[in-house]
Amino acid sequence: MQTELxxxxxxxxxxxxxxxxxxxxxxxxxxxWSKAYGHKYIRLSVPDLEESxxxxxxxxxxxxxxxxxxxxxxxxxxxxxxxxxxxETMIHALLSNRPDKADAVYHMLVGAFRYGESILEHLxxxxxxxxxxxxxxxxxxxxxxxxxxxxxxxxxxxxxxxFQPINDLLEVVTPHFENRFSRExxxxxxxxxxxxxFHRAGYPFVVREVTEAEMQQFMHCSERELQFxxxxxxxxxxxxxxxxxxxxxxxxxxxxxxxxxxxxxxxRGEKNR
Amino acid sequence: xxxxxxxxxxxxIYQENLSIEQKLRILSDAxxxxxxxxxxxxxxxxxxxxxxxxxxxxxxHSFAADGRCISLLKILFTNECIxxxxxxxxxxxxxxxxxxxxxxxxxxxTMEFYRRNYIEGLFLSSGILRTxxxxxxxxxxxxxxxREEHHFNGYIHCKAIPGADPSLVEMAGWxxxxxxxxxELPTAEGLRALAPHKNRKNILLPMRKIQNGIEESxxxxxxxxxxxxxxxxxxxxxxxxxxxxxxxxxxxxxxxQSPQEKAQLRLDSGVLEQGRAAMRRMEGGSLSAQESMPHxxxxxxxxxxxxxxxxxxxxxxxxxxxxxxxxxxPPKMVRHGFAPAGQSTQMIIGATPESDFEVISVAxxxxxxxxxxxxxxxxxxxxxDDSALPVLAGGPPLxxxxxxxxxxxxxxxxxxxxGELLSKERPxxxxxxxxxxxxxxxxxxxxxxxxxxxxxxxxxxxxxxxPKSARRIVEARKSAVxxxxxxxxxxxxxxxxxxxxxxSGHMMYxxxxxxxxxxxxxxxxxxxxxxxxxxxxxxxQQLSLFDYLGDGTAAGGIA
Numbered sequence: 128m129q130t131e132l133x134x135x136x137x138x139x140x141x142x143x144x145x146x147x148x149x150x151x152x153x154x155x156x157x158x159x160w161s162k163a164y165g166h167k168y169i170r171l172s173v174p175d176l177e178e179s180x181x182x183x184x185x186x187x188x189x190x191x192x193x194x195x196x197x198x199x200x201x202x203x204x205x206x207x208x209x210x211x212x213x214x215e216t217m218i219h220a221l222l223s224n225r226p227d228k229a230d231a232v233y234h235m236l237v238g239a240f241r242y243g244e245s246i247l248e249h250l251x252x253x254x255x256x257x258x259x260x261x262x263x264x265x266x267x268x269x270x271x272x273x274x275x276x277x278x279x280x281x282x283x284x285x286x287x288x289x290f291q292p293i294n295d296l297l298e299v300v301t302p303h304f305e306n307r308f309s310r311e312x313x314x315x316x317x318x319x320x321x322x323x324x325f326h327r328a329g330y331p332f333v334v335r336e337v338t339e340a341e342m343q344q345f346m347h348c349s350e351r352e353l354q355f356x357x358x359x360x361x362x363x364x365x366x367x368x369x370x371x372x373x374x375x376x377x378x379x380x381x382x383x384x385x386x387x388x389x390x391x392x393x394x395r396g397e398k399n400r
Numbered sequence: 401x402x403x404x405x406x407x408x409x410x411x412x413i414y415q416e417n418l419s420i421e422q423k424l425r426i427l428s429d430a431x432x433x434x435x436x437x438x439x440x441x442x443x444x445x446x447x448x449x450x451x452x453x454x455x456x457x458x459x460x461h462s463f464a465a466d467g468r469c470i471s472l473l474k475i476l477f478t479n480e481c482i483x484x485x486x487x488x489x490x491x492x493x494x495x496x497x498x499x500x501x502x503x504x505x506x507x508x509x510t511m512e513f514y515r516r517n518y519i520e521g522l523f524l525s526s527g528i529l530r531t532x533x534x535x536x537x538x539x540x541x542x543x544x545x546x547r548e549e550h551h552f553n554g555y556i557h558c559k560a561i562p563g564a565d566p567s568l569v570e571m572a573g574w575x576x577x578x579x580x581x582x583x584e585l586p587t588a589e590g591l592r593a594l595a596p597h598k599n600r601k602n603i604l605l606p607m608r609k610i611q612n613g614i615e616e617s618x619x620x621x622x623x624x625x626x627x628x629x630x631x632x633x634x635x636x637x638x639x640x641x642x643x644x645x646x647x648x649x650x651x652x653x654x655x656x657q658s659p660q661e662k663a664q665l666r667l668d669s670g671v672l673e674q675g676r677a678a679m680r681r682m683e684g685g686s687l688s689a690q691e692s693m694p695h696x697x698x699x700x701x702x703x704x705x706x707x708x709x710x711x712x713x714x715x716x717x718x719x720x721x722x723x724x725x726x727x728x729x730p731p732k733m734v735r736h737g738f739a740p741a742g743q744s745t746q747m748i749i750g751a752t753p754e755s756d757f758e759v760i761s762v763a764x765x766x767x768x769x770x771x772x773x774x775x776x777x778x779x780x781x782x783x784x785d786d787s788a789l790p791v792l793a794g795g796p797p798l799x800x801x802x803x804x805x806x807x808x809x810x811x812x813x814x815x816x817x818x819g820e821l822l823s824k825e826r827p828x829x830x831x832x833x834x835x836x837x838x839x840x841x842x843x844x845x846x847x848x849x850x851x852x853x854x855x856x857x858x859x860x861x862x863x864x865x866x867p868k869s870a871r872r873i874v875e876a877r878k879s880a881v882x883x884x885x886x887x888x889x890x891x892x893x894x895x896x897x898x899x900x901x902x903x904s905g906h907m908m909y910x911x912x913x914x915x916x917x918x919x920x921x922x923x924x925x926x927x928x929x930x931x932x933x934x935x936x937x938x939x940x941q942q943l944s945l946f947d948y949l950g951d952g953t954a955a956g957g958i959a
Contacts (some may be wrong), residue, residue, distance in 0.1 A: 140650050148510055159663070174411050223701055242879075245879075247878065248875035248876060248878060248879065249879045249880065249884060250872055250875065250876035250886070250889070251879070251880035251881075251886045252879075252880070252888075256889055257864060270457075270459070271460075273455070273459050274459040274460045274462070274471075274517075274520075275461070275462070277516060277517055278515065278516045278517050279516070280516070280599065286515065286516070303455075304517075304891045306445060306446040306453050307446050307451075307453045307554075308446075308451065308470070308515065309446050309447070309448055309451075309452055310448075310449075311451075311515060321866050329448070344497070355513070355516065356516075357421065358421055358424055358509065358512075358513075359513060359516070359518050361421055361424055361425050361428075362424055362428050362451060362513075363462065363470070364465075365425050365428045365429040365432065366429075366431075366432050366464050366469075366474060367426075367432070367464035367465040367466045367468075368432055368433065368466045368781065369466075369797055370781050370795055371466040371467075371468075371779075371781075371796060371798065372465050372466050373465075373466050373467040374465065374467075375467075376463075376466075376467025376803040377463045377464070377465060377466075377467045379467070380463040380469065381458070381462065381463045385829070389462070390516070390518070391462055
C-alpha cells in the first residue's frame with residue numbers, strides 16, 4: 128500500500144478523458160497505450176457519463192481527440208491478435224452507460240494481450256469483472272427489447288418503434304429486426320439519444336441522428352393500426368388469470384421504464400403520446 | 401344473434417356475427433389456463449421471401465397481470481367442445497358463449513400481431529369440435545395457410561388432439577415448431593375421474609409418434625431439429641464425458657455398423673437415443689442403481705396409481721413397433737425438420753390427490769422415455785362447481801406449483817433424481833423451503849464443499865449455486881484463488897451457500913453444521929413466504945407439522 132502511494136506521488140496518474148463513443152474511447156486507448164507510461168498509472172474516464180466533474184490530486188489530465196484511424200487500428204489489432212470474441216465483448220461493454228467502462232476495457236485489454244481470449248475467464252480480476260458485467264447488462268437489456276419493442280404502422284405505411292434504453296442499444300437490437308422483418312420498411316427510434324435506425328425492405332439498415340420534429344411525420348397511426356392495437360389490448364387483458372394476479376412479479380419481469388412505449392399500457396384508442 | 405342448427409344430429413346453440421375482437425376475447429380467455437407459452441428451442445434465420453425468424457433462447461414479449469410471460473398468441477381454435485372434462489371451463493355441460501375462429505382469422509391476427517412485435521408466434525390449442533379428426537384438420541389447415549400463403553416463418557406451437565388420425569398429427573408436426581399433448585392429470589385414475597372422455601392411451605400414443613417423427617426426420621432424412629432437451633444433456637454429462645466426446649463416440653460407432661445394422665439401430669433407436677444415460681445407470685452403473693428406474697421402486701411401494709402410469713409410459717410401443725414413423729411427404733416450403741423445437745406436455749397440480757413424489761416421478765419418466773423438452777405444471781384453478789373437484793382453501797396451490805418447477809429444474813439442469821428429492825416416506829416437498837435447500841440440509845454429510853477443488857456437479861448441489869455460477873467458478877478458479885467476495889461477484893447467493901462451502905479451507909463465518917441450526921438460519925433469509933406461513937417463533941420441529949397439512953394451506957405470493 129505504502130509503495131503504491133509513494134509511486135503515485137513520484138509518478139502522477141495520467142487520466143485520459145474520452146468522448147462517449149466507441150471511436151472516442153478506442154482513440155483514448157491508443158493514445159494512452161502508445162506513450163508506454165506504464166499501465167498501472169493510466170486511467171481512462173468518460174466525463175459525459177460522470178455525475179460530477181471533480182478533478183483529483185496527483186493526476187495529469189489529457190483530453191482525447193477522437194481520431195478514426197487510431198480507433199480502427201485498435202479494433203483491428205484486437206480482432207487479429209486477440210480474438211473476435213474479446214472484440215465483441217469489448218464493443219458491448221463500450222455501449223454501456225457506466226462511467227468506468229473505458230478504464231475497465233483498457234485494463235482488460237492489458238490482460239488480453241498477455242493471456243489471449245482466456246482473459247474473459249479471469250473473473251476474479253476487477254477490470255474483467257466490470258467488462259463482464261457491462262457486457263451482460265447490455266446483452267440482457269437488448270434481449271428484453273427484442274421482446275418489448277412495439278411497432279406502430281404510420282399512415283404512410285412505415286413501421287415505427289420508439290424506445291429509450293439505458294445502454295446505447297440501437298445498433299445491437301436492429302440486426303435482429305432486420306433479419307426478422309426483411310420485407311418491412313421500419314424505423315427504430317432511440318428517443319433518449321435522438322438517433323434512429325432506418326430499414327428499407329431488402330436493404331441494409333442505416334443509423335443517423337434525428338430530431339423529434341423530423342420523426343413526427345411517422346407518428347400518426349391509421350385506423351387499421353388503432354384497431355389492431357385494441358385487439359392486442361384485449362388479448363393482454365384476457366390472457367391473465369385473475370386468481371393468480373401478481374403485479375409484483377409482473378414488475379420484476381418487466382420493470383416500469385420498459386413500458387413507456389408499449390402498446391398494452393397505452394390508453395385505449397389513444398392515437399399518440 | 402342466436403341460431404339453432406343441427407350438426408351431426410346434435411342441437412348446438414351458436415352465437416353468430418361475433419366480431420373478431422369478441423372471438424379473440426372469448427377464445428384467449430378460454431386458452432389462458434394452458435401453460436407453456438414458451439418460444440424456445442429452435443434457431444431459424446429470416447429470409448428474403450418470408451416474414452419472421454426464430455431465436456433458440458425464446459423471447460418474452462410481455463408479462464400479463466399475473467406475472468406470466470406472454471410470448472405467443474395463445475388462443476383456442478374453438479371452444480365448442482364435445483368433451484365434458486370436469487376441470488375445464490369449456491366442458492360441454494357449461495353454459496358459456498361458444499365460438500370458433502376461421503383459419504383465415506387466426507392468420508390475420510397472427511401476422512398483424514407479429515409484425516408489430518407483440519408476439520413471437522402462435523400457440524394454437526382447441527376444444528374438440530365435432531370429432532378429434534375434424535378439429536385436427538382445422539388446426540392443420542390453419543398452419544398450412546399461415547406457412548404457405550402468408551409466408552410466416554416465426555414460431556408455432558400446436559397441440560396434438562388425442563384420438564386424431566396419426567397422419568393429421570404428422571401434418572401438423574411438419575408445419576409447427578413445437579408440438580404438445582396434454583397429459584392433463586398425473587395418473588390414469590385421475591384422468592378417469594375428471595376427464596371421462598379421454599384416455600391415457602390416446603395421449604401417450606401421439607406423444608410417442610411425435611418423438612419418433614422428430615428422431616426420424618433428423619436421423620434418416622438428415623433434417624435440422626431433434627436437438628435434445630436439458631434433461632438428456634445433463635444425464636449425458638453425468639456419465640463423465642463431455643457432450644462433444646460423447647457425440648464423437650456415437651458417430652464413430654454408427655459409422656462402423658453395416659447398412660443392415662444401421663437400419664436395425666434406427667429402428668431400435670429407443671436404445672440409441674432416448675435415455676441412454678438412464679439405461680446405463682440401470683444396468684448397474686454409477687450413482688444409485690436402485691432409483692434409476694422409479695417404476696420398479698414404486699410398484700413395490702404400494703403407490704399403485706403412479707406405478708400404473710409409469711408402466712403405461714414404459715409400455716407405449718417404441719419406434720420398432722412402427723415400420724416407419726413418418727408417412728406424409730413434407731410440404732415443399734418446409735425447410736426444417738419435424739417439430740424442430742421438440743415436444744412438451746402439461747399436467748394439473750392439485751385437482752387430484754397425487755403426492756409431489758408421484759407427480760415428479762411421472763415427470764422424470766416422461767423425460768426419460770419421451771425425450772420431452774419440458775413438463776409444465778399448472779396449479780388447479782376451480783372454475784367449475786363440480787362435486788368431483790376439490791375445494792382448496794387458499795385458492796390455486798401456487799406455492800406447490802412453484803416447488804414442482806423448482807424440482808423440475810433440479811431434474812433437468814442439476815442432475816438430481818426424483819428418488820433423491822423425495823421418497824415414499826416423505827412424499828411431499830417442504831412448503832417452507834425450496835427442494836434443493838431441503839435436500840442439502842438432509843445430506844449434511846456431503847458438506848462443506850471446497851470451492852477450489854469440487855467438480856461442476858458437486859458445486860451444483862450447493863444451495864445458492866446454479867449452473868451459471870458453477871460454470872463461472874470452474875472458469876475463474878483456473879486463474880485466481882477465489883474468496884467469498886469474488887464468489888458474490890460471480891453470482892453465488894452467499895446467504896444460502898455460506899453454510900455449505902469453504903474457500904481455501906475456511907468457512908465464511910463460524911457455522912455449526914447442524915440441521916436445525918442451518919434450517920433456522922435459512923428460513924430467516926429465504927424467499928418471502930405467504931403471511932400465514934411466516935412467523936419468528938418457528939422452530940423446525942413445529943414446521944414439520946405443515947408437511948402433513950397438505951398443500952391447500954399454501955396460497956398467494958409466489959408463482
